[in-house]
Amino acid sequence: MRYASIDCLKTVAIVVMVLVHFAENLSGVQLPITGLGAPLFTFLSGLSYRLWVHGLEAKGTNDEEISKRSIRRGLFVFAVGFAFNILVWLPEDTFNWDVLTMIGFALLVLNGLRRLPVVISVFFALGTILISPLLRGMADYQSYWVKGYFEVDLTLPDVMIGFLATGFIPIFPWISYSIAGLVTGTILFRDQSAGLSTSSIVSSDSSNSFVSKLISNGLLPVLTGCVLISFSGVLLALRPYLPKVLSTHFLEGWHMFPPTIEYVLATIGMASLLFGLTHRWIDRKRSRFFTAGMLDITKTFSQYSFTIYVVHHMVHLWPLWVYGFIMDHENYYWREAMSLRWSFPLAVLFLVVCYFVLRKIGPDRRLGIEGWMRWLCD
Amino acid sequence: MWLPGSPRTFLTPFRHQLIFTAMLEPSSQESRPLPNGIPAGSELLPVVFTEDRNKGHRLLHTLPKEFHTFAVVGHSGRSVEGDRSGNPTQQIEFLTVPSASYQASELQDIVGVWVDASTTSKTPRQMMTLQGAEIHWNETRFAILAPPERLEALRTALIETCWFDAELARLERELASAWPEMHQDMPLAFNFDEKSLPRRKELQRRFERVTSIRSRLLRMSPYVYCPHIYPPTLASQLAERYRERTRLLHRHEIIDSQLEVFERVYDNCGQRISDFVQSRTGHILEWIIIILLVLQMVIWGFEILTSLEPTTVAQ
Numbered sequence: 001m002r003y004a005s006i007d008c009l010k011t012v013a014i015v016v017m018v019l020v021h022f023a024e025n026l027s028g029v030q031l032p033i034t035g036l037g038a039p040l041f042t043f044l045s046g047l048s049y050r051l052w053v054h055g056l057e058a059k060g061t062n063d064e065e066i067s068k069r070s071i072r073r074g075l076f077v078f079a080v081g082f083a084f085n086i087l088v089w090l091p092e093d094t095f096n097w098d099v100l101t102m103i104g105f106a107l108l109v110l111n112g113l114r115r116l117p118v119v120i121s122v123f124f125a126l127g128t129i130l131i132s133p134l135l136r137g138m139a140d141y142q143s144y145w146v147k148g149y150f151e152v153d154l155t156l157p158d159v160m161i162g163f164l165a166t167g168f169i170p171i172f173p174w175i176s177y178s179i180a181g182l183v184t185g186t187i188l189f190r191d192q193s194a195g196l197s198t199s200s201i202v203s204s205d206s207s208n209s210f211v212s213k214l215i216s217n218g219l220l221p222v223l224t225g226c227v228l229i230s231f232s233g234v235l236l237a238l239r240p241y242l243p244k245v246l247s248t249h250f251l252e253g254w255h256m257f258p259p260t261i262e263y264v265l266a267t268i269g270m271a272s273l274l275f276g277l278t279h280r281w282i283d284r285k286r287s288r289f290f291t292a293g294m295l296d297i298t299k300t301f302s303q304y305s306f307t308i309y310v311v312h313h314m315v316h317l318w319p320l321w322v323y324g325f326i327m328d329h330e331n332y333y334w335r336e337a338m339s340l341r342w343s344f345p346l347a348v349l350f351l352v353v354c355y356f357v358l359r360k361i362g363p364d365r366r367l368g369i370e371g372w373m374r375w376l377c378d
Numbered sequence: 379m380w381l382p383g384s385p386r387t388f389l390t391p392f393r394h395q396l397i398f399t400a401m402l403e404p405s406s407q408e409s410r411p412l413p414n415g416i417p418a419g420s421e422l423l424p425v426v427f428t429e430d431r432n433k434g435h436r437l438l439h440t441l442p443k444e445f446h447t448f449a450v451v452g453h454s455g456r457s458v459e460g461d462r463s464g465n466p467t468q469q470i471e472f473l474t475v476p477s478a479s480y481q482a483s484e485l486q487d488i489v490g491v492w493v494d495a496s497t498t499s500k501t502p503r504q505m506m507t508l509q510g511a512e513i514h515w516n517e518t519r520f521a522i523l524a525p526p527e528r529l530e531a532l533r534t535a536l537i538e539t540c541w542f543d544a545e546l547a548r549l550e551r552e553l554a555s556a557w558p559e560m561h562q563d564m565p566l567a568f569n570f571d572e573k574s575l576p577r578r579k580e581l582q583r584r585f586e587r588v589t590s591i592r593s594r595l596l597r598m599s600p601y602v603y604c605p606h607i608y609p610p611t612l613a614s615q616l617a618e619r620y621r622e623r624t625r626l627l628h629r630h631e632i633i634d635s636q637l638e639v640f641e642r643v644y645d646n647c648g649q650r651i652s653d654f655v656q657s658r659t660g661h662i663l664e665w666i667i668i669i670l671l672v673l674q675m676v677i678w679g680f681e682i683l684t685s686l687e688p689t690t691v692a693q
Contacts (some may be wrong), residue, residue, distance in 0.1 A: 117665075123665075128673075134677060139680070161683055164680060165680070190573075
């Protein structure tokens with residue numbers, strides 16, 4: 001089943017990432033929304049995975065086949081991540097560990113977690129968040145980062161360390177976003193896997209606990225999001241008063257690089273809150289604010305989110321690389337090609353053109369990364 | 379002990395549990411207009427079976443105490459009432475016509491037309507004659523033609539027996555509607571897994587419903603299977619004939635055998651759920667230990683990785 005709320009949030013994530021990347025890579029400006037797109041995107045990847053599994057189960061696909069497809073999809077996205085690094089960031093950044101390699105690996109892990117009780121996934125996600133500062137401390141995180149960018153020697157240990165803890169989007173703690181999405185989907189849409197109508201679930205659970213009522217009302221993600229954001233705020237506020245061991249090695253303030261505990265908790269909370277609200281206002285009670293035209297736009301962006309993620313990098317980075325190659329300087333105009341006055345409208349123009357091109361292609365044609373993935377993996 | 383002139387029930391082996399109230403004089407508010415051509419002394423009463431006895435209602439008969447049900451005279455304007463569990467209660471109309479000769483064909487025609495005029499009944503009219511009494515009935519209307527002195531006894535006998543008939547029909551309907559659900563639940567009697575966990579409450583409710591049906595069925599058994607009363611009375615014979623005509627015994631047996639299938643499925647479901655929930659708790663603990671070990675191994679492996687070669691800071 002397709003949920004308009006997920007389409008809307010994927011569109012938001014893509015728009016945020018396009019705007020942030022254009023502004024950062026062309027103008028060297030960090031927008032206030034920097035660091036909010038990737039968490040939402042990875043959270044939604046876990047949520048979409050759960051819905052995809054539910055869809056296959058509803059069609060009667062057996063568990064082994066789902067596992068095979070999940071693994072093929074995970075490896076495909078992982079490989080696309082490498083191809084993306086090589087083609088977009090050039091071969092020397094092959095192992096910078098971007099979001100695609102993380103999502104690819106996460107799909108392999110989610111395939112294992114999808115059959116386990118939710119509490120185990122939650123425990124695993126918490127574990128990955130809590131040991132991340134430890135791993136970063138052991139690896140000396142800052143030594144891998146030069147002028148705000150991840151630089152790695154092509155040695156197996158450094159590559160592995162980058163993959164696990166010090167890369168752009170390392171497994172620890174970023175996999176917790178995908179797991180959080182999976183858990184949210186499992187709890188909220190469990191009626192689909194049980195083959196029951198929503199009404200029967202509501203009626204069966206309505207007489208039970210407070211949590212059951214929250215689930216049936218779709219308010220659990222909202223409450224979870226609020227709790228996580230508040231908890232992160234409390235941690236940020238308390239940090240100056242905590243012992244130095246904790247305030248420097250465990251709670252490191254608000255950073256995306258490295259993704260601190262406060263950042264991870266707050267952004268998971270944000271993703272959960274946004275999903276809870278949109279699910280309630282769009283999927284359950286269609287708000288008048290969301291017209292059919294708007295939902296059509298979000299559906300188009302959502303169906304091609306991976307493709308847009310790759311293409312928008314190509315569109316704004318390749319001209320820089322080509323010009324740098326001509327000028328015999330690889331990073332020529334890097335972060336200083338134009339002012340924000342130009343890069344921002346260019347990002348908007350890209351999104352508009354993207355929308356019309358993708359509408360022209362249509363959702364059923366197997367073009368773009370999503371189409372290739374279905375062709376190869378399903 | 380039965381004393382002449384005192385209230386008496388004719389139907390069950392548990393006579394002492396029954397209260398037969400001889401308050402059968404109609405009040406102007408309760409009795410309904412009689413059909414045209416019906417002789418004087420006739421009475422038309424809307425009878426309702428209810429679990430909550432309202433003092434405003436006139437009590438006609440108290441069913442055996444395990445059923446907690448009373449037959450009362452319903453109000454004319456209120457055709458259907460609800461019982462304690464919220465189930466709608468069917469109202470049955472009883473027309474008692476004093477008749478020395480039931481073979482009066484004109485009278486037969488009138489009561490026949492009256493019974494047929496029922497808009498709520500889904501069954502055709504049936505007829506039975508017994509020792510000077512004649513009964514016409516369908517699902518919602520009973521017309522009794524009998525000598526005046528026997529009318530009350532016959533009506534009471536029919537009230538109780540038709541309640542058993544209606545109750546059995548209700549069980550049949552409940553079971554009939556539960557078959558698709560049972561077929562849906564059948565795989566869970568063999569295998570219960572994580573995905574089925576949200577259905578636990580629903581299965582529990584269905585198990586309870588099946589148990590409830592079994593309980594109601596068993597409570598009726600002594601009355602459905604009760605042997606012929608000796609010495610026989612007209613009322614007791616009428617009730618026996620009615621039980622035969624409505625095939626209460628066979629229907630009871632069929633429901634009993636159908637329930638066995640339901641019980642087998644839901645017993646096994648309950649067993650599977652219990653086993654699964656118990657093993658799940660153990661598995662969760664095992665998985666938590668495994669995750670802790672994995673995280674420990676990650677840290678351990680990471681320590682080896684970081685100690686293999688000093689990190690070179692890129693220039």
